[in-house]
Amino acid sequence: SSGINAEYGYGIREASLRVNKDIKNSQFSLSEQFLELLNFAATHLVVGGRLAYWLPIIRDLYEGERSLPRHPVFRLVHNCEQVLSRKSARRLVVMLKTRERREGDESGVVGDSASHGQYRDVYFSKS
Numbered sequence: 001s002s003g004i005n006a007e008y009g010y011g012i013r014e015a016s017l018r019v020n021k022d023i024k025n026s027q028f029s030l031s032e033q034f035l036e037l038l039n040f041a042a043t044h045l046v047v048g049g050r051l052a053y054w055l056p057i058i059r060d061l062y063e064g065e066r067s068l069p070r071h072p073v074f075r076l077v078h079n080c081e082q083v084l085s086r087k088s089a090r091r092l093v094v095m096l097k098t099r100e101r102r103e104g105d106e107s108g109v110v111g112d113s114a115s116h117g118q119y120r121d122v123y124f125s126k127s
Contacts, residue, residue, distance in 0.1 A: 004041050006053040030056070031069070031109070038071040038095075038107035045097045050077070052094045059089050071107040073097050 034055060041051040051074065057067065065076060074095035083089045 002046055002049045004037075004045060004049070004051050006037055006051075034069040035107040035109075038069050038074065041095075042071050042073045042097070042101040042105060042107070047097050047099060049097045050094055051097070052092065055091045055093050056084075057089055057091055059083075059087055062089075066110050068093060069107055069109055071095075072105045073099050073101050 034053070037053060038051070041049075045051060055068065061067075065079060068076065068079065068091075070076075075098050076093070077096050078092065078094040080092045081089050082092065
């Protein structure tokens with residue numbers, strides 16, 4: 001595939017669930033969803049293909065690009081903010097696949113993933 005566009009539910013209306021053959025309907029954190037998306041795209045996109053997704057964040061916890069999910073096969077092309085409220089926003093993240101995936105290549109977050117990992121909890125907090 002030469003492109004993947006994704007927009008996940010943010011877990012506001014209902015919790016996100018993962019369904020697979022080993023663990024049925026287990027809780028699936030927002031951070032895990034994006035890390036799994038990057039691993040999937042690293043396997044299925046062609047070199048030169050693009051991955052685009054909306055990443056919901058808590059603005060006070062966002063640490064710039066350090067907060068974004070990463071994968072060794074991708075280079076960040078765009079990272080644009082759309083403010084949703086005083087405390088939340090979503091970022092349009094576009095990544096370019098620069099090489100084939102190698103054994104051991106996995107997604108991760110360099111900085112603190114709290115800006116998106118705790119999105120649901122902070123969104124519903126009274127502060």
